[in-house]
Amino acid sequence: MRRRSLYRNTLIMLLLLAGCRQPVAVRVSVDPRLPAQAGVRVAEVVRAVLDLPAGAVAVVPLQESLEPFPSKLEELQSMTPELQRRALREPWRHTLGILRTGQGLPLALVPELAPADRAAALMLPELAGLGLPAQASADGAGLVSDFPVAMLSWKAWTSQTPAEQRRLVLHELGHAAGLPHDQRPGNAMAPQPGVGEAWLDVRQRARLDGLLRDLYETTRKGQ
Numbered sequence: 001m002r003r004r005s006l007y008r009n010t011l012i013m014l015l016l017l018a019g020c021r022q023p024v025a026v027r028v029s030v031d032p033r034l035p036a037q038a039g040v041r042v043a044e045v046v047r048a049v050l051d052l053p054a055g056a057v058a059v060v061p062l063q064e065s066l067e068p069f070p071s072k073l074e075e076l077q078s079m080t081p082e083l084q085r086r087a088l089r090e091p092w093r094h095t096l097g098i099l100r101t102g103q104g105l106p107l108a109l110v111p112e113l114a115p116a117d118r119a120a121a122l123m124l125p126e127l128a129g130l131g132l133p134a135q136a137s138a139d140g141a142g143l144v145s146d147f148p149v150a151m152l153s154w155k156a157w158t159s160q161t162p163a164e165q166r167r168l169v170l171h172e173l174g175h176a177a178g179l180p181h182d183q184r185p186g187n188a189m190a191p192q193p194g195v196g197e198a199w200l201d202v203r204q205r206a207r208l209d210g211l212l213r214d215l216y217e218t219t220r221k222g223q
C-alpha cells in the first residue's frame, strides 16, 4: 500500500516536472526598444499560422539592441572594398552572436530592419523581414548564418493586415527552412505579396514543419 502511493507520487512529480520543461520550436526574441507585448502579438500569429501547441512559441526579451546592418552609408562609400566587406559583416555577426543562444528557431523582432539612415535602406527599402537557413560556408555578402534565423520589422508589421502578417511569417520562416522564392501567384514564397491568404504547397509545408519538428525535438532532448 505504502509502496504504491510512493510510486504514484513519484509519477505525479515526474509529470509535473515534464510540464514545466516545455520544448520550444520558435523563440520570438524582442529588441529592448520594443515592448514585450509586441513579441506576444507576433508569437500569437506564429503559433496560429504554424499550428503549434501552446508553449512551443516562446517570447524572450533581449538585453541588447539588434542592428544587423551597418549604420552610415557615406562612411561605407569612402571605404576600400576590403573594409566595406568587414563593415557589412561585423554588425551581422554581432547580431547572430546575440541570437545564437537559446531554444528553438530565433525569430528576432526589431523596430526597423533598414532605417532610412542605414546603408541597407538603399538596397532593401521597406524591408519587412528576412530569413536565412543554416549554411556552413561564408559568402561575400556576409549575410550567412550557421544556424537558421529570421527577423521581422515591427514598423512593417504594424502597417500590415493580418493576412499580410501571416504571409510574412510563412515567407521568412520558409526561407529559414531553406525554401527558395516561388513565382506561383499567391504562394507564400513569392517575392511579391499576392492577394488573399498566402499558401505553401505540401512539399514546402513539409520542409518547414520538418525544421520546426527538429528544433522542437532538439530543445526537448537538450533539457
Ligand SMILES: [Zn+2]
Pocket (backbone or CB within 6 Å): 171, 175, 181, 191
Ligand atoms: Zn524572400
